[in-house]
Amino acid sequence: MAVSQVSRAATAPGGIQGFIASDRMVLALLAILAVAVRFVTYGNPALGFDEQFYLLVGDRMLQGELPYVDVFDRKPIGIFLIYAGARLLGGEGFLQYKLVATLFVIATAWLIYLLGRQRAERWGAGLAAALYILWLNLMEGEGGQTPVFYNLLVVGAAWQLFAAMRSPDRLVPPGTLALLLIGMALQIKYTVVFEGMFFGLAFLWLAWQQRMAWSRLIAFAAAMVALALLPTTLVLLYFWAVGEAEAFIFANFLSIFGQGKGSMAVQLPKLAEVSALFLPLGVIAWFGRAALQADMRRADSRMLRLWVVTAAFGVLIYWRFNSPHYALPLLLPFCLLLAPALDARRRLGAAIAVIVLLAGQIVQLHLIAIKGGNDAMRAVAAAAKPKGSFIFVYNGYPGLYMMTGSPMPSRWPFPGHFNAQDENNPRALGVDPLAETQRILDASPDAIIDTFPPYSLGNRETRALLHRVVAERYRPVLCVATRDRTRVIYRLKREPWPVDLSACRPEVFAPVRP
Structure with missing residues (x-):
């Protein structure tokens, strides 16, 4: 009798088999993978100098100090607010911010999977999400670099865009929400501006195709621009209210023009190194090119390719390759693009995933040996x-x-x-x-x-x-x-x-x- 009850539980819609056949299992596997591959970093406070500094500023904010006024940096205030929030979780903060970053990674990978399912089977979509998690460990995204956080907001904007493409008669709510998400991402790092322009223009293109009236189209564009600028405007108004607008403007918008970027002799070899990290993904694209060509018939796939090009442009125009994390914005749409190819070349994708999983752990141990743990x-x-x-x-x-x-x-x-x-x-x-x-x-x-x-x-x-x-x-x-x-x-x-x-x-x- 007990055996029959277990059997019924396993085959019931909400039982074990139901769980295995559901997207909940994929989410659970992505969460386990993210924690497992990042686990080696959790006990290492020396992980990244940038991240240590963000945590320091977040800690000082909780003590009443102001970024740009009491502590200089060029990053928008959003990244410091995230670290201040992590600091409120107790402890020294070093473990806590990494756990918060892991939650962002899981959520980003989950949205990659859900978007991938619109163009591929569970295997391809799930592996695309897993590759995103794994590749972070190769590109100094194993901790709390800014793209680890803002990529979630950017993929959220992409979700709104592709939803609007499926329901083109309903553009305004997803368009305004997408640009608000971009505005929030801008307050983590301003380089998101190029992807923000892409999403805004994409929504306007959809509106044009739907023959939206000129007056409504202009109002729609103005609303998207306003919402994209809203978080930054609110921060500026706060600093103006406390009499420190000049410090905010200098740090956020002017000081970058006085900063050097290194010579071509320095940056070009670094660009080559960063590009090499994407080669295995390029191998998947090459051997799965038939599936990607067939996928090109879909309008959302063509839009996705434009997103990849925009992200690549944003990485190149910034022209800083001293660290591979500067290219992390490109990783997000590239992994999503590969979902159909991963379906078509399952063994190749799985083999590369295993290799990158091992390589990522080796990289982490190597970084500890170099920087100290x-x-x-x-x-x-x-x-x-x-x-x-x-x-x-x-x-x-x-x-x-x-x-x-x-x-x-x-x-x-x-x-x-x-x-x-x-x-x-x-x-x-x-x-x-x-x-x-x-x-x-x-x-x-x-x-x-x-x-x-x-x-x-x-x-x-x-x-x-x-x-x-x-x-x-x-x-x-x-x-x-x-x-x-x-x-x-x-x-x-x-x-x-x-x-x-x-x-x-x-x-x-x-x-x-x-």
Whole structure:
């Protein structure tokens, strides 16, 4: 009797077989996959310097400080609000923001699957969503980089567009909602503007095809533009209300024009590296080209291809390839595009997925070996802990300010603002980096954190100043070595502090010897 009850439960519409045959199982598998492939990152506070900085700013916001006013950066406020929200979850924040990012990844992959099901079977759509999750680990999207968050809003806008294409007599509600989502995405990173223009023009094209009256078409366009600009306008109005509109405008819209982008000799090899990461996806497209050509007969597929082209244009026009995460906006529509090809070439798609799964884990372990993991960052923090003053992270983990409880030495706490040649311009920062570095060093920070070898594209002027001051007033107390770099902690010579230089190579101190 018990066996028959189990059998009926398994075959019932809501039983095990019903679950296996439903989209709920796909969602569960995507969630398990996302957690599994990102699990190695959860205990690593040293994961990404950008993410450490976003968490630092989010933490300072909860203490009443304002981005752009008290802490300088060029990112829109949305990314800092997300990290402030993660900080409210308790703990140190490093694990919490990664869990929030994982939820965004799962939701994005789920929408990729649902959109893929409109053009492919469950296998192709599910594998397209899985490839998105897996590829993030190859492109520094394993944590909380900005595209990990805003890609969810962009795919939400795409959902509205494709829904409107199926019901062209009902364009205004999905069009306005799509552009509002784009507006929210713009407050995470402004480079979404190109995809926003694409979605807006796509809706206007649909309206034109439906012979919408000119007066209504103009009103529709104005409404979409207004909603896309609404979140940014509200943020600007807030800063205007508190008397800091100038700081907001400079950081968000003007400072980028003073920032360097590196020479062609620097960027072109990096572009080649980023392009190589997409080659396996290109292999799927090539061997599944018959399915993709057949898919071209669908209007939504042709629109999807235009989205891919727009995303690629946005990546190229930004012209920064120092990190592969700059190309993550292209990953989203590209994976979605491949759903029919993945149906047609199931074994190939599955084989590439397994290879990328393993490669992604290897990449994560490699990054830990290079940047250092939990033990390395906590060792640096212990040796750098301030005793009544503050620390200065010239080149190293920006999360040390949180981990040590140190006040920030400047409105510019991100190390790259002082140690990178691209930032060596008052028009980029609103301050002369050499003068600000001098001001910080004149205040005698308790500890200075530097990295050897120095950044190859670094600011030579601030580096020379730092080495001169260190040689005069500081001594090394600890080296924390990773695979190809060494974090060096210097403390004031007059301060008694235990010294352990066992991990220090002689060449580390050559530039700072008096």
